Amino acid sequence: xxxxxxxxxxxxxxxxxxxxxxxxxxxxxxxxxxxxxxxxxxxxxxxxxxxxxxxxxxxxxxxxxxxxxxxxxxxxxxxxxxxxxxxxxxxxxxxxxxxxxxxxxxxxxxxxxxxxxxxxxxxxxxxxxxxxxxxxxxxxxxxxxxxxxxxxxxxxxxxxxxxxxxxxxxxxxxxxxxxxxxxxxxxxxxxxxxxxxxxxxxxxxxxxxxxxxxxxxxxxxxxxxxxxxxxxxxxxxxxxxxxxxxxxxxxxxxxxxxxxxxxxxxxxxxxxxxxxxxxxxxxxxxxxxxxxxxxxxxxxxxxxxxxxxxxxxxxxxxxxxxxxxxxxxxxxxxxxxxxxxxxxxxxxxxxxxxxxxxxxxxxxxxxxxxxxxxxxxxxxxxxxxxxxxxxxxxxxxxxxxxxxxxxxxxxxxxxxxxxxxxxxxxxxxxxxxxx
Amino acid sequence: xxxxxxxxxxxxxxxxxxxxxxxxxxxxxxxxxxxxxxxxxxxxxxxxxxxxxxxxxxxxxxxxxxxxxxxxxxxxxxxxxxxxxxxxxxxxxxxxxxxxxxxxxxxxxxxxxxxxxxxxxxxxxxxxxxxxxxxxxxxxxxxxxxxxxxxxxxxxxxxxxxxxxxxxxxxxxxxxxxxxxxxxxxxxxxxxxxxxxxxxxxxxxxxxxxxxxxxxxxxxxxxxxxxxxxxxxxxxxxxxxxxxxxxxxxxxxxxxxxxxxxxxxxxxxxxxxxxxxxxxxxxxxxxxxxxxxxxxxxxxxxxxxxxxxxxxxxxxxxxxxxxxxxxxxxxxxxxxxxxxxxxxxxxxxxxxxxxxxxxxxxxxxxxxxxxxxxxxxxxxxxxxxxxxxxxxxxxxxxxxxxxxxxxxxxxxxxxxxxxxxxxxxxxxxxxxxxxxxxxxxxxxxxxxxxxxxxxxxxxxxxxxxxxxxxxxxxxxxxxxxxxxxxxxxxxxxxxxxxxxxxxxxxxxxxxxxx
Numbered sequence: 025x026x027x028x029x030x031x032x033x034x035x036x037x038x039x040x041x042x043x044x045x046x047x048x049x050x051x052x053x054x055x056x057x058x059x060x061x062x063x064x065x066x067x068x069x070x071x072x073x074x075x076x077x078x079x080x081x082x083x084x085x086x087x088x089x090x091x092x093x094x095x096x097x098x099x100x101x102x103x104x105x106x107x108x109x110x111x112x113x114x115x116x117x118x119x120x121x122x123x124x125x126x127x128x129x130x131x132x133x134x135x136x137x138x139x140x141x142x143x144x145x146x147x148x149x150x151x152x153x154x155x156x157x158x159x160x161x162x163x164x165x166x167x168x169x170x171x172x173x174x175x176x177x178x179x180x181x182x183x184x185x186x187x188x189x190x191x192x193x194x195x196x197x198x199x200x201x202x203x204x205x206x207x208x209x210x211x212x213x214x215x216x217x218x219x220x221x222x223x224x225x226x227x228x229x230x231x232x233x234x235x236x237x238x239x240x241x242x243x244x245x246x247x248x249x250x251x252x253x254x255x256x257x258x259x260x261x262x263x264x265x266x267x268x269x270x271x272x273x274x275x276x277x278x279x280x281x282x283x284x285x286x287x288x289x290x291x292x293x294x295x296x297x298x299x300x301x302x303x304x305x306x307x308x309x310x311x312x313x314x315x316x317x318x319x320x321x322x323x324x325x326x327x328x329x330x331x332x333x334x335x336x337x338x339x340x341x342x343x344x345x346x347x348x349x350x351x352x353x354x355x356x357x358x359x360x361x362x363x364x365x366x367x368x369x370x371x372x373x374x375x376x377x378x379x380x381x382x383x384x385x386x387x388x389x390x391x392x393x394x395x396x397x398x399x400x401x402x403x404x405x406x407x408x409x410x411x412x413x414x415x416x417x418x419x420x421x422x423x424x425x426x427x428x429x430x431x432x433x434x435x436x437x438x439x440x441x442x443x444x445x446x447x448x449x450x451x452x453x454x455x456x457x458x459x
Numbered sequence: 460x461x462x463x464x465x466x467x468x469x470x471x472x473x474x475x476x477x478x479x480x481x482x483x484x485x486x487x488x489x490x491x492x493x494x495x496x497x498x499x500x501x502x503x504x505x506x507x508x509x510x511x512x513x514x515x516x517x518x519x520x521x522x523x524x525x526x527x528x529x530x531x532x533x534x535x536x537x538x539x540x541x542x543x544x545x546x547x548x549x550x551x552x553x554x555x556x557x558x559x560x561x562x563x564x565x566x567x568x569x570x571x572x573x574x575x576x577x578x579x580x581x582x583x584x585x586x587x588x589x590x591x592x593x594x595x596x597x598x599x600x601x602x603x604x605x606x607x608x609x610x611x612x613x614x615x616x617x618x619x620x621x622x623x624x625x626x627x628x629x630x631x632x633x634x635x636x637x638x639x640x641x642x643x644x645x646x647x648x649x650x651x652x653x654x655x656x657x658x659x660x661x662x663x664x665x666x667x668x669x670x671x672x673x674x675x676x677x678x679x680x681x682x683x684x685x686x687x688x689x690x691x692x693x694x695x696x697x698x699x700x701x702x703x704x705x706x707x708x709x710x711x712x713x714x715x716x717x718x719x720x721x722x723x724x725x726x727x728x729x730x731x732x733x734x735x736x737x738x739x740x741x742x743x744x745x746x747x748x749x750x751x752x753x754x755x756x757x758x759x760x761x762x763x764x765x766x767x768x769x770x771x772x773x774x775x776x777x778x779x780x781x782x783x784x785x786x787x788x789x790x791x792x793x794x795x796x797x798x799x800x801x802x803x804x805x806x807x808x809x810x811x812x813x814x815x816x817x818x819x820x821x822x823x824x825x826x827x828x829x830x831x832x833x834x835x836x837x838x839x840x841x842x843x844x845x846x847x848x849x850x851x852x853x854x855x856x857x858x859x860x861x862x863x864x865x866x867x868x869x870x871x872x873x874x875x876x877x878x879x880x881x882x883x884x885x886x887x888x889x890x891x892x893x894x895x896x897x898x899x900x901x902x903x904x905x906x907x908x909x910x911x912x913x914x915x916x917x918x919x920x921x922x923x924x925x926x927x928x929x930x931x932x933x934x935x936x937x938x939x940x941x942x943x944x945x946x947x948x949x950x951x952x953x954x955x956x957x958x959x960x961x962x963x964x965x966x967x968x969x970x971x972x973x
Contacts, residue, residue, distance in 0.1 A: 085569055162566065166856070178858070190839040196869055199840075205846045206855075207870065230877045239942040240928045244876075246935035249965040253681040257802055261867050261968045 074438055075356075077303055077347075078182070078317045079296070079364045080203065081340070083324030084161065086254060086333055087369035087386030090134070092116045092147055095127040095401050101406035105416075107372045109330055109380070122150060124402040124423070127275035133338040136345035137389070146389060147347070147456040151404045151424040153385035157417075158370060161324070161382070169209035171428050171447050180250065181431055182315055183213030184446045185439065186331035190216060190314075197311045201385040202299045203319035211317055217264070218315075219271060224302045227275055247270060278309025288350045296320040296343035304350045307360065327377035340364075344391060352393075361438055362391040363430065363458075372406050373416040383417035385424050394458045401425050426451055433457065467492055467786070467795050469925065472750045473973045474794075474803070476548030477498045480820040480827070481921055485893065496784045499953050500603075502547035502775060507584070507594050511537040511830070512955040516748055518572050521688055527571045532837045535851050536830055539840060542808070544816040544829040549780070553602035556747050557806060558851070561649055562612055562859035563622045565852050573618035574852045578896075580616050587615035590684055590692035596923045603777035606740065606765070610650065614641070615693040617680045623765050623857065628676050630701035636672035644857055645675075646723070651729075651735040655728050656742045657755045661733045662728065667708055669914075673701040673843055674716045675681040724774050738764030739780065745790070749782055750799045751863050755818040801925050803973045804866050807847035810875060811840065814882070814965055817922055818892045822900040831890030839881055846874035867971065881966035883958045892956060907953040912937040921959060924969040936960060 086116070092111055093099045095313050103110045104379050115131035117138045128148075130138050154173045158164045167173050171181035179187075182199065190198055199211055199218040207220040221227040231237045248262040248269070282305040290301040300317040306313050320340060325333050344362065351357040369386030385404055404410070404418035412419050432451040435443035462470065464702050468487045472479035476499065481485065487495045498504065514537060517530050542900055543550045558581060565571045577584040583604075586596040599610035613619055620626040625641035636642070638829045647653055651662045662696055680690040702714045708722040741761025745753040764782050767773030784792050793799065805813065819828040830836060844850050848871050873939030885891025898904045906915050916936045920928045928936065947955060964970060 060921055162856075176898075205870070205874075206848070207824055207868075209855075217868045219873075221870070227873070229873065230880045231959070231962070232481065232880060233947060233955060235943075235946050236944045236955060239944070240959055240963060242942075243935050243939040243963050244966060246938075250929060250931050252929075255801070257804065257864065258968050258972060261804070261971050264867050264869060265872050265968065268872040271869050272873065314587060417754055419535075 073359055075307065075313070075360045076182075076315050076434060076438065077300075077360060077362045078315065079340070079344070079362060080208070080317070080319040080320040081336075081364055081366035082319050082325050083166075083366070084368045084370055084382055085323045085336075085366035086325060086329065086380050086384055087366075088380075088404075089120075089333060089373060090131055090196075090337060091133065091150065091405075092129050092402070093126050094129050095117060096125065097119075098126055098403050098406050101372075104407065107374070109374045119148065119384065120399055122399045124403050126403045128287050128399065128403055130332065131337050132301075133314040133339045137391075138346060140348060140391060141397060144456075145393060145395055146397050147389050147428060148183035148399050149388040149390065149393050149425060149454065149456070150399065150401040151268075151385045151418070152388045152401075152427050152430060153368065153420050153424055154427055155420045157384040157420060159368065159382040159384075161367055168365055168367055168427060169212075173432055178212070179214055179388040180208070180212045181446055182210050183216065183218070185217070185435060185441065186211075186216040186315070186445060187213045189439065189441055194267070195312045196267040197274060197306070199315035199316040200313055202302050203317050204237050208317055208319070211315065214448060217267070221275075221302075223281055224275060224305060226292045228272060229269075241269075247445050274311055275306070275309070278311050280307040280311070282308035285350070285353050287348055288346060289352060289358070291342055291349075294339045294343055296339050297346055300343050300347040302352075303349060304354065307351070307356050308354050317395060325370070325379050326375065327379040327383060329379040336371050348391065360392055361394065361434070362389070364389045364391075364428070365430075369404075369417070371416045372411060372418065384412070384420060385418050388427070390430075390456055396456050396458055398456075400454055400456060425454075429454055462795055462797070462800060464488065464492055466800065469786060470493055470795065470800055471495060471499070472548075473813075473925070475552060475780075476541050477809060477816055478973070480822075482820070482822055482825065486825075492786060496781075498815075499549040499784065500781055502550045505546035507547065507582075508541045508545050508551075510579075510592070510594075511832075515535075518575065519688055522570075524929050525572070525688075527565070530571055531565060531852060532841045534578075535830075535841050535844065536621045536832060537838045538578065538851060539808070539815065540813055540830040540832070540834070542812040543819070550602055553780075556744070557602055559747075559859040559862075560743060561619070562854040562857050563618050563852075564618075564854050564856075566758065567622045568618055569621060570617075572689050573621060575690055575693065577616050577618040578852075580612060581651065585616075586835030587612060587617065587693040588863070590617075590681075590687055592916050603775075603780060605774045606736070606776055607720055607724045607774040609776075609902055610645070610723065611716075614675065614678065614716065614720075616644070617691050617693065618678050620678060620693075622752070625675055626679050628672060628872045629631075629699040630673070630676045633667035633673075634666075636674075636676040636701060639668055639672035642672035642675055642719075642881075645671065645719075646943060648858055650723050653752065655731065655735050655883075656738040657733070657758055658728055658731050660728050661728065663708060666706070670705045670707045670945075671716075671719045674703065674705050674707070674713060674719045675961055676701045678716075715745075723968075733759050733762035734766050737765030739763060740776070744779055745783065745793075746862070748780075749794045757790050760788070778805065801972045804863055805861070805971055805973045806862065806866055807844055807849035807871070807875075809973060810847065811843065811878070811955065814879070814923075818897065818961070821896070828893075835885060835889040839878075839885070840849070843874065843878035843881070847878060848874070849873050861872065875964075875971070876966040879962050883962050894954065898957065907940065907956060912940045915940065915957070915960065919964055923961070923964045924967075925972060926969070936963065939963060 025212040093102050094116055111131060118129040119141060121127050137146060163175060166175055169180045170177040187197055198216055201207055201211055201220045205220055205222055207218055213219040229242045248265040254257050290297040292298055301314045322336055351360050365388055366386055368383055370380035372384040375381050404421045410419055428447050428451040432443040432447055433440050433454045434448060436453055437457045469484055498715060513533055542551045563577055565574050576585050581601050583595045583599045583601045585592055599612055607864040621642040623637050623644055629634045631637040655662055658857050677696040679694050679696050681692040681694045682690050684692040704712050707719055708726050710722055712718060724806050726734050728735060738758050741758045745757055761779050764778050771778055782788055783794050785791055815830050816827045821828055849860055887893050901918050903915055916933055938959060944952055
């Protein structure tokens with residue numbers, strides 16, 4: 025069954041099934057059978073069956089207390105600039121030496137990530153940012169979302185990728201955001217509609233009373249199956265309504281295929297773990313989803329940051345480790361890549377409130393079985409001449425890495441598409457992914 | 460097939476207002492289209508909306524006691540209530556228009572109270588020079604007066620001065636002020652756009668922006684003013700101001716921003732008969748009230764009105780609206796055309812307001828009750844608006860919301876469905892809809908027990924949908940009313956089924972269209 029006929033099946037023959045009076049159960053089974061058979065085929069048809077999971081660290085992560093210098097001038101300046109916030113050297117988890125010869129290590133709460141790193145599944149990309157850094161959360165996030173430092177684009181780089189790579193897809197779950205009600209700009213496309221799902225449990229048609237649910241959904245479908253081909257706008261709305269119905273049905277029936285493993289326990293007090301568990305459910309459902317987006321908030325640590333920042337890193341580490349173990353268990357680790365990002369790092373010099381203010385470059389992590397583990401690039405220099413005058417954050421310099429290099433690498437080497445049109449230019453590709 | 464007069468009135472009241480109850484439609488039809496247009500345009504004939512005492516109280520709280528989120532929920536509920544109940548629907552529709560065009564978000568504000576002042580500014584009820592709320596504030600041109608004067612009131616608006624950083628803009632050099640953010644958006648988003656809407660030639664250069672930023676230096680908000688708990692009084696600081704002369708849009712001169720505002724509203728590209736701003740506003744207004752991508756002739760006709768080409772007062776927004784709505788000219792022909800009829804996707808605001816207006820209409824008073832201020836309703840509405848993609852006072856960025864089909868996505872379809880479900884599930888005591896009164900006033904209280912299913916469907920279709928249901932839709936809804944609810948007591952079924960029917964009609968494609 026090709027895409028068109030699948031749509032026809034769900035949207036037209038479904039009506040026939042109903043109208044000849046088959047029972048609800050039979051109807052649902054038909055819908056499911058249609059989704060499954062076609063999706064399996066659709067997945068096989070596409071060029072690459074790979075998935076990207078984006079983890080946003082919302083608020084501006086303090087990169088300097090995430091990936092910590094242990095040698096050279098950076099180490100001594102770090103301790104000097106951070107009298108109350110520097111992590112004691114003995115507690116830092118050493119990773120190795122970077123391109124400039126600086127020994128670096130993880131924050132102690134990244135122990136679980138350190139273990140993944142030791143297995144070669146984590147790439148630490150240092151000093152990532154962009155020229156003329158914007159220190160506003162919203163402006164800088166938009167720049168990361170759109171890959172446009174001019175801040176003029178209204179679609180996201182991953183939205184653009186979806187438009188380029190899936191011009192005729194009608195899979196309503198090609199990408200899914202699990203980061204709240206508002207769709208992150210990164211996933212906004214001209215053509216592909218990406219649902220923003222608060223949580224999988226809430227992505228349902230609510231009806232009261234529940235006993236009337238089937239009656240209501242039947243009427244809802246009937247109202248939306250009614251064509252009025254002379255009214256273009258009405259047609260478009262009803263088709264999206266049917267897509268919605270279909271995506272809800274696909275998702276809710278699909279996640280039933282996920283069975284929890286008693287040895288892999290997501291900490292449900294950890295919001296990132298909760299979200300990543302839903303990512304695992306969606307991946308296990310094999311719905312043809314290519315991009316999933318989750319977010320962890322709270323990184324805007326202007327005051328008394330030591331404990332909250334440490335807790336956030338513990339959450340990040342724990343959630344990713346559990347998710348990775350689950351991917352391995354599900355046999356999906358080979359096709360999934362995780363990328364973290366944050367809108368900026370923070371100032372080198374701690375402020376007067378045991379916190380740090382908005383800064384510039386920071387580290388990014390890529391995680392996955394197909395990642396070439398290691399350290400990419402150089403730790404930012406903390407020498408006075410390498411800091412922005414009066415601002416106390418690292419300049420974007422030749423040692424820094426343009427964030428679009430990470431994007432270009434993912435587009436070219438993971439999704440196997442030409443990155444230049446999407447990113448508006450060619451950027452250095454990083455050697456972080458196995459072929 | 461051309462629209463008949465009744466259809467035209469219904470269309471007018473959906474677009475220039477927030478839809479009308481069938482009783483209001485009948486009354487308007489009795490007065491005629493022309494009189495209905497005049498009532499909408501000359502809204503000062505009717506009383507203005509009342510401020511919400513809770514909001515006024517919150518404005519006077521010390522900053523330490525001020526609760527941002529609670530304030531925003533109250534404000535959102537109040538404005539939606541105002542839109543649903545105002546006797547001046549066109550005034551309110553224009554406040555919504557300006558909020559979308561001069562998009563300002565609380566997310567960029569330190570003092571969220573300022574967004575309420577901006578809302579009243581757009582209604583004409585705020586004086587930035589004194590920080591006072593007045594109804595009306597004499598001299599305030601919003602929402603339908605002189606656009607030239609609006610630029611001044613917009614630029615003095617405290618929320619705007621914070622949002623786009625112009626409060627930090629100080630004299631720097633003969634080339635540029637210290638912060639050009641506001642000067643840029645003033646040209647690009649608020650008045651003319653990067654390109655002439657019709658001629659597609661650049662309207663201005665980067666240097667015009669930089670020069671304009673010079674003229675906008677020294678504009679501040681008093682940090683403290685007697686009697687006020689947050690910064691809300693405009694002040695001009697001559698020590699920070701660059702007194703020019705400026706070179707802007709091909710002219711040289713000026714000592715302050717008046718020079719810039721005058722240049723902007725009169726700016727014409729070489730060889731163009733109409734002004735760039737007239738075209739931009741003509742385009743935006745017709746897109747908002749009529750249909751997307753209006754033809755150049757429509758844009759130019761509206762721009763001529765803006766320019767005062769026929770001797771009328773220039774820059775006047777009400778004159779432009781009069782041309783759109785008054786039958787008998789090229790623009791209004793388009794407005795009342797088949798192409799425009801039922802061809803606009805309701806924004807989430809219009810979606811919520813129209814359902815509140817229609818379902819809370821009291822036929823005894825001839826007015827809608829509006830949206831309850833109960834905390835349940837406030838939360839439900841705020842969450843609903845966020846899920847549906849239009850959190851008022853928090854547009855996604857300075858370019859506002861993307862309108863039209865962009866409102867509809869799988870997420871928003873689900874959000875609209877669930878919002879309609881939730882609001883209908885609320886009981887009257889929780890601020891929900893008074894279904895008993897609605898049915899009694901329609902003479903339908905016994906309709907379901909008497910199996911008058913078709914009559915019920917027809918009544919609600921007339922109330923809620925812009926055109927009668929097809930035979931198939933009618934049949935599906937009747938089938939729904941008849942389908943039993945397992946485990947529901949027979950006393951409840953009627954009530955549940957009516958609520959379910961309304962829910963379904965609000966979730967159908969027809970209710971998303973205006």
